[in-house]
Amino acid sequence: MPETPRLELDRIGCRFGPVRALDDVSLAVAGGEIVGLLGDSGCGKSTLLRIVAGLETPDRGTLRLDGREIRPGVPPELRGVGMMFQDYALFPHLTVAENVRYGLAGRGRAEAEAAATGRLAQVGLAHRAAAYPDTLSGGEAQRVALARALAPGPRLLLLDEPFSNLDRRTRDRVRADTLGVLRAAGATALLVTHDPEEAMEVCDRIALMRAGRVVQVGTPEALYRRPVNRFAARFFGDLVEVAGPCRGGALETPLGTFPAPGFAEGAQAQAAFRPQALRIAPAGEGHAARVARRVYLGTQARLEIEAAGFAEPVRLAVAPEDARRLGEAVGLVLAGEAPLFSRRARIRNGCRRVLAL
Numbered sequence: 001m002p003e004t005p006r007l008e009l010d011r012i013g014c015r016f017g018p019v020r021a022l023d024d025v026s027l028a029v030a031g032g033e034i035v036g037l038l039g040d041s042g043c044g045k046s047t048l049l050r051i052v053a054g055l056e057t058p059d060r061g062t063l064r065l066d067g068r069e070i071r072p073g074v075p076p077e078l079r080g081v082g083m084m085f086q087d088y089a090l091f092p093h094l095t096v097a098e099n100v101r102y103g104l105a106g107r108g109r110a111e112a113e114a115a116a117t118g119r120l121a122q123v124g125l126a127h128r129a130a131a132y133p134d135t136l137s138g139g140e141a142q143r144v145a146l147a148r149a150l151a152p153g154p155r156l157l158l159l160d161e162p163f164s165n166l167d168r169r170t171r172d173r174v175r176a177d178t179l180g181v182l183r184a185a186g187a188t189a190l191l192v193t194h195d196p197e198e199a200m201e202v203c204d205r206i207a208l209m210r211a212g213r214v215v216q217v218g219t220p221e222a223l224y225r226r227p228v229n230r231f232a233a234r235f236f237g238d239l240v241e242v243a244g245p246c247r248g249g250a251l252e253t254p255l256g257t258f259p260a261p262g263f264a265e266g267a268q269a270q271a272a273f274r275p276q277a278l279r280i281a282p283a284g285e286g287h288a289a290r291v292a293r294r295v296y297l298g299t300q301a302r303l304e305i306e307a308a309g310f311a312e313p314v315r316l317a318v319a320p321e322d323a324r325r326l327g328e329a330v331g332l333v334l335a336g337e338a339p340l341f342s343r344r345a346r347i348r349n350g351c352r353r354v355l356a357l
């Protein structure tokens, strides 16, 4: 029998006046899993997190923790749900150790102290137990907040943009450390982020959201390599799109001919690829193109290449010492063999697409 999910959201809906913040959202999180809620600002990810925490009331749908329905109005501490917010919300007048003990008020003093000390050691901050929050670096404050959220041993940890207050360099390290701590604790977590790279690095699975709905749920690799539509494909990286007519069940484009079964004879369609599927060849080879822009980025350079039949310039990373000049004629060649997959995407604006990533 399949294991009961730690968290099950079933057809959750939530409105604020005319704004439909969440529309029919279903999602399950297994014990020990880290799932990301990913999407642009306003897509509803924080509202969903707040509903799970019990800070917001849905208009419809059900929420179950370990198979038991949790009614709206049950506060977070009675749900066994821990939270960590963007600003960490540490109490400034309490020491680091007292902050971590805060959520353990119901336990005996010795037990609470032992649990707090253990969690602080886990995040590598045992030596800062007596410090006050205003003496901590951003990364340290984040780790104290994490220790505090984990201390009561929550069934589910909710993390709302937990790395967004850190500068880029600190963020990369803190992210890796946080993941290590969550794994060591065997924590189950739901993490809100708007950053696809962060979601891919930290999460076992990602729920990509748009306008209050879940567009796709899957592993980072599944979302990158098998996006359900163009929005999902674009969210995780650049796309190269080429258009052409369909003839005899195949789409004819400047980069080659791809299977397009069921497409109407003569219909215009588009095929989409990741840029790394393309190779820049000498002029005269492949599809004729031209270097329209060159950007030096230190560890690499980026060429923007224009060619007839392409919806937008193709942005390709090359070695920084690559000698191709602005305006130079080149060729574009599809480097991979057959596309990893090829299928009919949804019809939108009358234009059909074959995604071939």
Ligand SMILES: Nc1ncnc2c1ncn2[C@@H]1O[C@H](COP(=O)(O)OP(=O)(O)OP(=O)(O)O)[C@@H](O)[C@H]1O
Binding pocket: 016, 019, 020, 021, 039, 040, 041, 042, 043, 044, 045, 046, 047, 048, 194
């Ligand atoms: N308390 C509220 N009252 C009215 N509208 C709200 C409220 N909370 C959220 N909304 C609206 O619901 C929609 C979803 O908001 P939500 O904060 O969940 O999005 P988000 O994806 O978390 O965005 P962000 O990344 O900017 O926090 C938005 O249109 C927002 O303006």
